Amino acid sequence: MTLAPAATSTPSWPATPARSRRRGVAGWIVIAIVVLLVGGVGAALAALSQWAQRDALDPESAGPNGTRALVEVLREHGVEVEVTRDRDSAQQALLSGDATLVLPDTPALSDGAVENLAAGAEDVVLIDPRSRTLRLLLPGARAAGYGSGELAEPGCDLADAQRAGAVLPGAVFTTTGDAVACYPSGDGSGLLVADDGARRVSAVDGRTLFVNESLAENGNAALAINLLGRHPHLVWYMPGPGDTDLTSNDPSLGELTPPWVSPVIVLLLFAAVAAGVWRGRRFGPLVPERLPVTVRVSETTEGRARLYARSRDAVHAADQLRLSALVRLARLLGLGPAASATEIADAAADRLGWDRRAVRGILIEELPANDAQLVALRDRLSHLEEAVRQAVRPERNAR
Incomplete structure (x- = not known):
């Protein structure tokens, strides 16, 4: 059964x-x-x-990657800091006299524009040196990866580095020219300085040393002031994407395709949208007539039981019996709807003083292999429920 x-x-x-x-x-x-x-x-x-x-490296940003703290420190030391965001303004600012130019990476400028901009400054500090700017302004210098991750002493006779003390370099550089290399780390040096008497050019990884989040560490602030504060006027150039002198002669995609391609693409898009709307419409119920059929609960239960019996799925039938038993036991033991099967089994065993493994076997673990074992399991579930009911409500059962 x-x-x-x-x-x-x-x-x-x-x-x-x-x-x-x-x-x-x-x-x-x-x-x-x-x-x-x-x-x-x-x-x-x-x-x-x-x-x-x-x-990143923005002198007006107070974020961790900005450099506003460095700008404020320079101004406290009497340096006039002027932030420019286009090349013409930077060149006009450099005409006022001896000035230091802070130059980050400038991919939107041509080689000639970079050299003309740097020519108007007494000092040029590359705070984000890349291969092109190193080649243009520091001949013989090249990038050499990153430092060893350990604190580096100046290791050179440059007064600016000696006064600053040790720093923890990020990107490092090598040179075959006349530049002075300081802060040896890894396969290169964290600072390069070349001074030919007419102009001084420095290269240092400002993203690691001069940003707000790391300026107060080691000798970073002192090194930044020594390199950027040599003249009373400092021009900080922050290039924007529209500030470029480069012109592109490459044809666009529209110029490379025949003139009829674009209208066809638009027509296909409209056709796809129309097809989606057409396929997505609802035309009402598939069966408009009502079905005056009522199935009795007993017939549904018996039919499902026959399906279980025909498929010989004793384990699934046992699961259904156990689920119902667990719900009733949880209600008897005062457990919430979120209680797990293990919690309900342990609570029932503690209430009855039975072995927890035996109760878990009845409610969870034992798997019937045939109908006879399924009937035996049903009887054990009924016995367990009755025992819990007697233990929880003895006075009501006595009546």
């Missing part, structure tokens, strides 16, 4: 056409809202990425 929990069956009526249309409209509204949300999140992430890129 195979048992199954009782089930309730009610008549099922198809949705009306009006309800189907409302569901279709609601579905399209939900899809539109999801598309807008995804687009908004993507735009926000792109804006955050652009802001993080702008924040």
